[in-house]
Amino acid sequence: MSVIQWIARFFLAKSLRFVILATAVAILSFTLVSFSPIDPIRAYVGTDMLTISSEQRELISKRWGLDQPALTRLFLWFKQIASGNLGHSMIFDEPVSKVIAKRFTTSLMLMALAWTLSGVLGFIFGSLAGIYKDSFLDRIIRWYAYTLASTPAFWIGLILLTTFSVSMDLFPICCARPPGIGPDEVTIWNHLHHLLLPAATLSVIGVANITLHTREKMIDSMQSDYALYAHAIGDNTFGIGIFHGLRNAVLPAITLQFATLGELFGGSVLAEQVFSYPGLGQATVLAGTRGDVPLLMGIVLFSCFFVYCGNTLADLIYTWIDPRMRKEVG
């Protein structure tokens, strides 16, 4: 079988699976949402509840198509999706695709930075701890990893915020850019300045996991026969770790790194809330608490796609790093 055939088959299978997965996810989330006690009209009207007549309520529900039964709405929604339209957000009064695009560009930088940070830091810490097992360094790293693993990310966010923003005044308290500055005046440093604390908070989710898994794998490699042999011919510990351990240890790290894409999405909801960072996470919270079903469904589908792509990428990277896997797939 040629490479091109292999690639075509791979992507066809993956796309088919995605369609099935996305349909299941959509039906499931729609069912869950329709059991939600939140009344979108009540959430929209809010404190004006008493000055809005029932006739006006009917107008609002008509505008949003809420006067149709739930099954009809789901059917119409699927029909829309099939024609490539994600629908219209109720609370933003904009096409869902536009809202997601806007919000995701803000979140993307945050998530990318956090993701890279957690992957790189986690892998370095894990490798070092594994190579120098039971050393002082290993203890410090393990202590650090256990602490992070048992700490909720939003709490770390609060600590960082109060320490570095409120009392030391090194970082901004909120938002994605300085107040009162036009779009042309915002520099990349402004962006980074506002990003760093939320990204650090968000990276906490991945670091501990990756560190501890990499460490285990590294210890396994360091105790293997080939490591013993390398020792016997005079390689030093660090060299053995780098040349013999690294490739073995990187596989679980990659699996985890790509598997945490889903958690990254979840974590960004909290991190963005703490730092008032206006990304997709914040939009998700709004959509949920105010019953904006089209937006919520759009975000669910989008995150499903995002995570699925991440995992597919992980599959591809395996075959590239580990020749044994290539043979299995082939």
Place this chain on the structure above:
Amino acid sequence: MHRHGNFSLTCAILLITYFSLPSSATTATHSNVTELILAIGGERTEGYDPTLGWGRYGSPLFQSTLLKRDAKLNIIGDLAFNWELSEDKKVWKISLRKDVHFSDKTPLTAEDVVYTFNTAAKSGGKVDLTLLDRAEVVDTHTVRFYLKKPQVTFIQRMITLGIVPKHLHGPDYGRKPIGSGPFTLVQWNEGQQMVVAANPLYYGNKPAFDKITFLFVNEDTAFAAAKAGKIHMAAVPQTFAVQKIDGMHLHAVPSVDNRGIMFPALPKQDKKSDEGYPIGNDVTADKAIRRAINYAIDRKALVAGILENYGSPAYGVVDGLPWDQKSGHITDNDLKKAQKILQDAGWRDTDQDGVVEKDGLKAEFTLVYPANDSIRQALALASADMAAQVGIRIEILGKSWDDIPQYKHSNAILFGWGSHDPTEMYNLYYSKKAGQEYFNCGYYANKTVDNHLDAAMTASTFEDSLPHWQAAQWDGETGFMPPGDAAWAWLVNLTHTYFVNDCLNIGDSQMEPHGHGWPITANIETWKWGCP
């Protein structure tokens, strides 16, 4: 009805702990400031389109309205210089100023006004114009509104609906608002901030500030930013108001943002409401119980103990508004009077258990409050303690807003309302509104009250309607206030609290409605800079 999670509470507590540390930031007290940064909320996720409901409170910023209310809530002209209602009270004739331009330099004419009203009536937003039959152009600067039936509160729509330019209005208008208001939109970073600039074409007095930035952050962050000297004004909850911030003073604005107990007025019914919820409560159906609670409660103690004194006792639903009935305000904390009311009605504690009975029925009922609102929880607890002193046992129960509807007709509920539109009062007490949504949850019905409310609604001018609104509350013989039927026990009005830079002079603020934050902007075009 604000939703605050425990999460934000944790934030607040953690942040406050750190506020005790001195801030190294410089405070923004320079002379000759022409740019302001404010954190008072005001973001509308769906955009700034008045036909969908933008600008109902505070300043519509980008647009202007036909009429407006001054600091004392009197109705004065804005775009309109003359407004009159026909004999049959169904046709409004409005004459417009001729010197008004939109910020794109096109003149504002009757066409735009008619377009705005007709569009808003159909659009299904938060502007309720279901009463409007149609709006019509008479000539370039005169319009007529035809109503389906006489209703004096229609004037509220003329006060709150900003006029949009017909030639620019469309689906994305909310994100590119153009109007004739004192400011124009420079940029809006959704979820973060909005920057506005003074409109050079504004027909009124030019604002003293060239540029104003509104930060859209939660109250905790706003307070932190104020503490760090980064903003000129922050809307903060009452619990933060006791703190001190260098270079800023506390601006406390009285409001009709009230909290009170709604009582079911009917005895237990066999039939259920249209939504399928049980109706009625045998204990609260007795007027004596409701009146006794009203007299037993010590409202001043509630204000001092729960609101840190940032509030005032509430006796009615519209305290302090021009249509408030002052003679219905009672002297409370009067246990003797409360006990006498109960005794006269036949409630006695015959089995010595501390709770009064009548014909074998114990004076006990459940008071439901929204569980995520700590102020309402405290009010519910304190009220229950005060009622216990006269032998009425109130069980309190915290529920989420999504659960409360099933309790709303058969239990007492701790609600909070407050509006500049008397329609709210009408919907709360008019008998035919019983059972719909949160209107008249208690199924309260009094023919005389209904008649007064009808008379107010069909008055020929808003000023003429005032005595009727007042009579509905208490006309000397009956009414829904405590001396009469005591349909509710109103407890407190909140005082809205803002930290304002010592050099920012924001004049006299209007008494605010239920919302805390944006309403402060009602007179934003008159704000001045000047250090004392």
